[in-house]
Amino acid sequence: MTEANPLSHRVVNDPLSNPVVTGPSTTEFLELASAEVDLSDFSGTLYAEVGGRPVFAELARLFYASVAQDEEFRSMYPEQDLYPARIRLQLFLEQYWGGPSTYSQHRGHPRLRMRHMPFHVDAHNRDVWLGHMNKAIGQMDLSPLHAETLRDYFDRAAHSLVNRPG
Numbered sequence: 082m083t084e085a086n087p088l089s090h091r092v093v094n095d096p097l098s099n100p101v102v103t104g105p106s107t108t109e110f111l112e113l114a115s116a117e118v119d120l121s122d123f124s125g126t127l128y129a130e131v132g133g134r135p136v137f138a139e140l141a142r143l144f145y146a147s148v149a150q151d152e153e154f155r156s157m158y159p160e161q162d163l164y165p166a167r168i169r170l171q172l173f174l175e176q177y178w179g180g181p182s183t184y185s186q187h188r189g190h191p192r193l194r195m196r197h198m199p200f201h202v203d204a205h206n207r208d209v210w211l212g213h214m215n216k217a218i219g220q221m222d223l224s225p226l227h228a229e230t231l232r233d234y235f236d237r238a239a240h241s242l243v244n245r246p247g
């Protein structure tokens with residue numbers, strides 16, 4: 082069966098319900114994402130170097146603001162409200178770059194490739210995703226080295242998530 086819209090969400094499994102997850106409820110998770118973080122607990126990490134939580138919150142905000150304006154790409158996201166997805170991205174990135182592990186406390190191991198399987202990540206969608214992210218990075222006040230470090234990471238990570246030919 083061919084799908085009318087190749088970007089539409091295919092219900093293979095629900096990436097938003099992870100059975101291994103324990104920890105705070107969704108509401109708590111959303112609230113935790115705006116709690117203040119003491120950067121001295123994370124000294125020596127890129128997380129602390131770039132400025133910690135507010136910087137990742139802003140990056141995720143700008144990324145999803147850009148996605149929201151892209152009707153075709155946005156149709157791939159299963160939820161009406163992009164806010165929870167934005168918070169998941171923020172907390173994942175905070176954890177990845179050495180900050181608090183709130184993401185895994187709530188969502189379990191990231192297993193990003195597995196979580197992306199229900200979505201049509203082909204070369205085109207990968208590049209659209211990267212376009213939104215690179216635009217968001219460009220709107221931030223990051224040092225050239227930090228901006229390049231993030232771009233390089235996203236480029237490699239997005240390539241590793243491709244799960245459809247084409």
Ligand code: HEM
Nearest residue numbers: 096157158166169170173188200202206207210235238239
């Ligand atoms: C560097 C590349 C990427 C990173 C770091 C990333 C990160 C994430 C994270 C952390 C989630 C939430 C997972 C969860 O807790 O359930 C997610 C969800 C999702 N991602 Fe990605 N992603 C990347 C690339 C892509 C690409 C290339 C696409 C599409 C072509 C994509 C589409 C989606 C969709 C549709 C969701 C579900 C939205 C949601 O969380 O509710 N992602 N991604």
